[in-house]
Amino acid sequence: VQLQAFGGGLVQAGGSLRLSCTASGRPFTNYALGWFRQAPGKERKFVAAISRSGGGTVYAESVKGRFTISRENTKTTVYLQMTSLKPEDTAAYYCAADRRPSTRTASAYMSDYDYWGQGTLVTVSS
Numbered sequence: 382v383q384l385q386a387f388g389g390g391l392v393q394a395g396g397s398l399r400l401s402c403t404a405s406g407r408p409f410t411n412y413a414l415g416w417f418r419q420a421p422g423k424e425r426k427f428v429a430a431i432s433r434s435g436g437g438t439v440y441a442e443s444v445k446g447r448f449t450i451s452r453e454n455t456k457t458t459v460y461l462q463m464t465s466l467k468p469e470d471t472a473a474y475y476c477a478a479d480r481r482p483s484t485r486t487a488s489a490y491m492s493d494y495d496y497w498g499q500g501t502l503v504t505v506s507s
Contacts, residue, residue, distance in 0.1 A: 382407040384498030386476045391504045392466055400461040402476030402498055409457040410434075413479040413487045415494055416450060416461045418472035418503075425475070429461060430487035437485050444470075466505045473500030 388400040400416070415430035429440045429450040438450055449462040459476060477494035479487070488494070 382409075382412060382478050382496050384476050384478060384496055386474065386498045386501040389474060389501035389503045391506065394466060394468055394505055394507050396466050396505075397462070397464045398466065398503060399463065400474055400476075400501060400503070402459045402461075404457045404459075404478065409452075409454050411480060412496075413481070413483070414450075414452060414459040415477045415479065415487065415489075416459075416474055417477060417491065418470075418474045419500070420469075420472040423472075425491065427489040427491065428474070430479075430489060431459065432487045433484045437487050439487050439489055441489070463503070466503075468505045468507045471503060471505050473502050475500045 383406045386402040413432050416428040417425050419425040431438050431450045447465045452459045476498045478496040479494045
């Protein structure tokens with residue numbers, strides 16, 4: 382499956398931004414999907430994930446209550462709605478697909494993801 386993320390940009394602290402990631406090449410519902418981010422000079426970290434069915438979500442503690450992941454299967458797209466943005470949210474954001482068969486769970490572990498899109502840069506100014 383091919384993934385393409387977009388929607389990044391420059392936003393002031395306290396603002397909002399919505400990232401999108403479209404998938405092509407394989408049935409979209411075969412995959413759980415996740416968002417990860419990597420700040421300059423730091424390792425890539427988990428942000429949020431959603432199960433194949435869409436009924437299960439998991440979030441990093443640092444974004445819980447501020448970010449919402451969702452998926453629209455008819456558009457083969459996963460979204461990350463980000464609100465109350467902070468300068469520490471500045472990073473390149475990556476979407477990823479997990480092909481494991483579970484339909485109800487989503488993983489926070491990078492090693493569970495098989496396919497990755499290119500990053501989209503989010504910059505939050507103070």
